[in-house]
Amino acid sequence: MAFLLNYKGIGVDEKVNRWKHGKRIMMGLAMLALALSGCSLKNQGEANPLNPKGSVAEEQYWLILLSIGVMVFVMAVVFILFFYAVVRFRKRPGQTGIPKQVEGNHKLEIIWTVIPIILLTILAVPTVAYTFKHAEDYSSAPPEEVLKIKVTGHQFWWEFEYPDYDIVTAQDLWIPVGKTVFVELHGADVIHSFWIPGLAGKTDTTPGVTSKMYFDAKEPGTYLGKCAELCGAGHALMDFKVIAVPEEEFNAWVASMTNPPATATEPAAVTGEEVFKAKGCINCHAITPNGASLGPNLNNFGNRLTVGGYAENTSDWVAKWLINPQKVKNGATMPAIPLTDEEVQALVDYLASLKNYE
Amino acid sequence: MAAHTVKRYTGLMDWLTTVDHKKIAILYLSSGLLFFVFGGIEALLIRIQLMFPMFNLLDGQTYNEVLTMHGTTMIFLVAMPLVFSMMNAAVPLQIGARDVAFPFLNALGFWTFFFGGILLNLSWFFGGAPDAGWTMYAPLALREFSGTGNDYYLIGLQIAGIGSLLSGINFLATIINMRAPGMTFMRMPLFTWTTLITSMIILFALTPLAVGLIEMTFDRLFGANFYNPAGGGSPVLWEHIFWIFGHPEVYILVLPAFGIISEVVSTFSKKRLFGYGSMVFATSLIGLLSFMVWVHHMFTVGMGPIANALFGIATSLIAIPTGIKIFNWLFTMWGGQLTFNTASLYAFSFIPSFVMGGVTGVMLALPSADYQYHDTYFVVAHFHYVIVGGVVLGLFAGIYYWWPKMFGRMLNETLGQISFWFWTIGFHLTFLIQHFLGLWGMPRRVFTYLEGQGWDTPNFVSTIGAFFMAVSVILFVINILITWAKKPNAPADPWDGRTLEWSIPSPPPEYNFKQIPLIRGLDAFWKEKMAGNKEMTPAEPLGPIHMPSPSILPFIMSVGLFISGIGFIMSKYEFENSFLISIFHSYAIAILGLVITFGCMVIRSLKDDHGYHIEPEELEEKGVKA
Numbered sequence: 001m002a003f004l005l006n007y008k009g010i011g012v013d014e015k016v017n018r019w020k021h022g023k024r025i026m027m028g029l030a031m032l033a034l035a036l037s038g039c040s041l042k043n044q045g046e047a048n049p050l051n052p053k054g055s056v057a058e059e060q061y062w063l064i065l066l067s068i069g070v071m072v073f074v075m076a077v078v079f080i081l082f083f084y085a086v087v088r089f090r091k092r093p094g095q096t097g098i099p100k101q102v103e104g105n106h107k108l109e110i111i112w113t114v115i116p117i118i119l120l121t122i123l124a125v126p127t128v129a130y131t132f133k134h135a136e137d138y139s140s141a142p143p144e145e146v147l148k149i150k151v152t153g154h155q156f157w158w159e160f161e162y163p164d165y166d167i168v169t170a171q172d173l174w175i176p177v178g179k180t181v182f183v184e185l186h187g188a189d190v191i192h193s194f195w196i197p198g199l200a201g202k203t204d205t206t207p208g209v210t211s212k213m214y215f216d217a218k219e220p221g222t223y224l225g226k227c228a229e230l231c232g233a234g235h236a237l238m239d240f241k242v243i244a245v246p247e248e249e250f251n252a253w254v255a256s257m258t259n260p261p262a263t264a265t266e267p268a269a270v271t272g273e274e275v276f277k278a279k280g281c282i283n284c285h286a287i288t289p290n291g292a293s294l295g296p297n298l299n300n301f302g303n304r305l306t307v308g309g310y311a312e313n314t315s316d317w318v319a320k321w322l323i324n325p326q327k328v329k330n331g332a333t334m335p336a337i338p339l340t341d342e343e344v345q346a347l348v349d350y351l352a353s354l355k356n357y358e
Numbered sequence: 359m360a361a362h363t364v365k366r367y368t369g370l371m372d373w374l375t376t377v378d379h380k381k382i383a384i385l386y387l388s389s390g391l392l393f394f395v396f397g398g399i400e401a402l403l404i405r406i407q408l409m410f411p412m413f414n415l416l417d418g419q420t421y422n423e424v425l426t427m428h429g430t431t432m433i434f435l436v437a438m439p440l441v442f443s444m445m446n447a448a449v450p451l452q453i454g455a456r457d458v459a460f461p462f463l464n465a466l467g468f469w470t471f472f473f474g475g476i477l478l479n480l481s482w483f484f485g486g487a488p489d490a491g492w493t494m495y496a497p498l499a500l501r502e503f504s505g506t507g508n509d510y511y512l513i514g515l516q517i518a519g520i521g522s523l524l525s526g527i528n529f530l531a532t533i534i535n536m537r538a539p540g541m542t543f544m545r546m547p548l549f550t551w552t553t554l555i556t557s558m559i560i561l562f563a564l565t566p567l568a569v570g571l572i573e574m575t576f577d578r579l580f581g582a583n584f585y586n587p588a589g590g591g592s593p594v595l596w597e598h599i600f601w602i603f604g605h606p607e608v609y610i611l612v613l614p615a616f617g618i619i620s621e622v623v624s625t626f627s628k629k630r631l632f633g634y635g636s637m638v639f640a641t642s643l644i645g646l647l648s649f650m651v652w653v654h655h656m657f658t659v660g661m662g663p664i665a666n667a668l669f670g671i672a673t674s675l676i677a678i679p680t681g682i683k684i685f686n687w688l689f690t691m692w693g694g695q696l697t698f699n700t701a702s703l704y705a706f707s708f709i710p711s712f713v714m715g716g717v718t719g720v721m722l723a724l725p726s727a728d729y730q731y732h733d734t735y736f737v738v739a740h741f742h743y744v745i746v747g748g749v750v751l752g753l754f755a756g757i758y759y760w761w762p763k764m765f766g767r768m769l770n771e772t773l774g775q776i777s778f779w780f781w782t783i784g785f786h787l788t789f790l791i792q793h794f795l796g797l798w799g800m801p802r803r804v805f806t807y808l809e810g811q812g813w814d815t816p817n818f819v820s821t822i823g824a825f826f827m828a829v830s831v832i833l834f835v836i837n838i839l840i841t842w843a844k845k846p847n848a849p850a851d852p853w854d855g856r857t858l859e860w861s862i863p864s865p866p867p868e869y870n871f872k873q874i875p876l877i878r879g880l881d882a883f884w885k886e887k888m889a890g891n892k893e894m895t896p897a898e899p900l901g902p903i904h905m906p907s908p909s910i911l912p913f914i915m916s917v918g919l920f921i922s923g924i925g926f927i928m929s930k931y932e933f934e935n936s937f938l939i940s941i942f943h944s945y946a947i948a949i950l951g952l953v954i955t956f957g958c959m960v961i962r963s964l965k966d967d968h969g970y971h972i973e974p975e976e977l978e979e980k981g982v983k984a
Contacts, residue, residue, distance in 0.1 A: 071717035135663035197799035201729020208587030211660025233418035236804035330418035
């Protein structure tokens with residue numbers, strides 16, 4: 001760093017090599033760039049656009065890399081010309097006279113028009129190809145080949161319907177690994193955007209419009225899903241999870257969702273069920289396998305990864321949510337219904353008991 | 359001495375009634391900088407809130423208001439007015455004119471912007487600011503999903519938009535009709551060219567915005583359903599109308615910056631602009647293409663691969679004329695004698711900064727990849743690079759460059775350069791890392807984020823950069839204040855300039871040119887200097903100079919629109935006072951405002967005002983005092 005700090009530029013009497021001068025600037029920039037770039041370019045750990053785990057995201061990642069490559073080339077040309085000019089053509093102290101006034105150069109104009117056209121063509125061809133590929137409509141594919149899901153974005157939660165299995169659920173999206181998942185997107189209230197950064201690009205859920213996309217997960221895992229269109233106060237916390245499992249496990253999940261065990265047997269859970277009905281929760285939250293409701297379907301809630309979309313599904317957080325949903329998620333549309341401590345505890349036990357498997 | 363028959367004002371009334379483009383430039387500059395402070399505070403609030411995961415300085419609702427106002431303020435109340443300021447300060451001088459074609463409209467344009475901006479910010483005090491983003495997407499922006507804030511956006515921008523449209527028309531008429539003898543189109547300075555193209559864009563872009571705003575106003579205030587799907591309307595329609603305005607809008611911002619860069623780079627390289635003809639061509643092509651790319655903001659709506667592919671290609675094409683410009687600037691510098699001062703530091707550093715923003719723009723233009731970038735911090739990084747690293751750098755270059763001409767004083771160089779470095783370091787520190795945040799999955803417009811995703815440190819670093827920029831602005835304000843205290847003794851031509859504005863005193867007399875100059879070529883003043891002349895050759899004899907009269911009507915008309923705007927917004931507000939309820943709910947206030955404005959228009963139409971003349975005897979003295 002010292003040589004950067006002692007840097008005084010080219011002085012009047014200094015006979016200095018201009019390249020050394022330029023090199024100092026380059027070094028400084030390189031250090032800055034390194035400092036700014038973050039240590040791990042992929043941010044390992046989370047699947048994300050730079051660390052794709054699905055076929056569509058992989059193809060988009062390839063496009064991203066190609067465009068970065070072309071753009072780095074363009075930037076290198078500009079930066080080299082720029083920094084050279086800034087160093088080489090600096091006005092020296094005592095320098096007089098007027099430099100040669102150059103009107104232009106026809107040949108250069110052609111070069112820097114034609115080369116960008118070529119570069120853009122290199123980018124355009126795969127782009128158009130993938131744009132069409134990713135718009136493929138699988139709505140008439142058979143269920144053995146393609147899993148179809150109807151996604152509805154609500155303020156501030158995600159509803160998932162599996163029409164081939166007659167399942168309605170929310171927040172946790174279970175899919176089989178390696179199989180194409182074809183999604184039909186609907187918006188219930190305002191525009192949201194369905195995005196699983198590690199598996200595929202996003203598509204908006206616009207009220208009045210039915211949009212479509214497909215994706216898959218190539219490895220088992222839990223993938224974070226986010227809402228990617230400003231939709232109100234709770235936008236930032238409108239997360240969902242994609243749970244990709246091997247096909248047999250997925251089929252087992254489907255079976256457990258369509259045949260949930262008999263209702264609560266533990267005394268605490270029984271009380272909770274009564275509170276659930278008495279306080280009107282059941283009016284907004286269906287608990288049957290295919291019940292659509294104003295609020296998320298709570299079938300198998302005990303096994304759900306989160307409450308409120310982002311908070312860990314523990315009795316602590318569930319209690320916080322029940323007492324004051326807006327405090328957990330600003331803007332939540334679930335009303336804060338007055339509950340006694342016992343009622344809260346009962347509901348917590350009941351909800352935890354809604355497990356279709358252990 | 360001949361007596362003036364028109365009333366001349368001094369002090370505050372002078373500023374309220376002025377139709378002089380030079381004073382209007384100062385009005386735009388001061389208001390733009392004032393709103394810049396508001397927008398900057400909003401930016402700091404955003405960055406502080408995002409400094410730590412799950413931080414709770416601002417809750418989700420308040421954050422959405424702050425982010426909406428930050429974007430709306432910066433684009434409509436800062437960038438556009440500062441652009442108009444530069445256009446007003448320089449263009450009439452650059453073409454050898456005494457004022458713009460329609461001075462009265464020029465003043466009206468300023469006052470409507472000013473009152474529109476005030477109206478927009480009143481929302482903070484009356485139930486909350488607009489909260490659906492500067493893009494105001496329906497249905498979120500409609501009554502069902504929001505409070506009253508969005509009404510201030512719709513009506514405030516409607517009023518301010520009138521001003522922009524008027525300015526566009528004004529500069530078109532001025533540049534087409536009022537160039538000095540000998541100044542053909544291809545002898546105009548590049549800043550004048552970019553103003554011309556920008557004005558054409560304004561004409562065709564602000565009109566759809568006005569339509570969209572009116573339709574959404576009807577949805578919110580009068581129960582219409584243009585954009586409400588429950589009533590048969592279409593949210594996608596709003597997106598189209600907004601972006602048909604919104605995309606050309608960003609070229610309205612950047613083309614004048616390009617023009618300033620052409621002037622400043624050329625002056626401080628001591629060389630004529632390389633490839634002038636190509637630059638004019640490229641600017642025109644960018645202006646045209648800017649209307650053909652708007653769907654790139656809507657790639658994820660799902661309108662189909664044909665639409666997406668076509669607009670992706672069209673968007674990429676803009677890179678070509680933009681690249682032409684970049685290389686022409688580089689080759690202007692090539693072989694020159696580069697002087698580094700605050701103005702030229704901003705202008706030279708624009709080149710790499712803007713290119714960084716431009717290349718991410720090409721990346722965003724590619725549909726399938728865009729499905730990952732869209733609505734993430736990658737986009738935020740891109741547009742801040744082109745707006746802050748592009749438009750704002752250009753505006754700062756222009757402000758430091760033309761400051762002596764506008765105010766007769768030189769801004770302090772040392773403070774200016776320190777300010778520049780704080781700005782540059784802060785800007786890159788804030789926004790470079792945001793490209794990665796987007797690629798790591800962070801959406802935009804989020805008031806917080808969960809920890810453990812690897813986003814904590816980048817967000818923290820980004821916030822530090824914002825504070826660097828704040829320091830830069832504070833130093834800039836200090837610079838303005840200490841400069842203001844100095845005596846106005848700046849030279850007419852502090853930079854050894856090439857264009858006409860440097861051939862007259864700093865600041866110029868009220869009438870700009872004692873005699874309209876004769877133009878013999880491109881870089882008209884430089885041409886005279888190279889021929890050994892100290893001044894321009896006049897194209898007309900000394901004679902009485904016809905000047906436009908000052909008028910209070912533009913101010914009053916804007917006040918009328920402001921009152922009307924408040925009247926419409928508050929038409930459903932539950933006042934405690936029953937008298938207030940009666941005058942607002944009956945639309946009496948709304949109508950009163952419109953009556954005031956139309957009344958002024960009637961007065962203006964019926965009263966003959968031929969301006970006044972400044973006589974040659976007054977010119978023989980050192981200019982006429984305003």
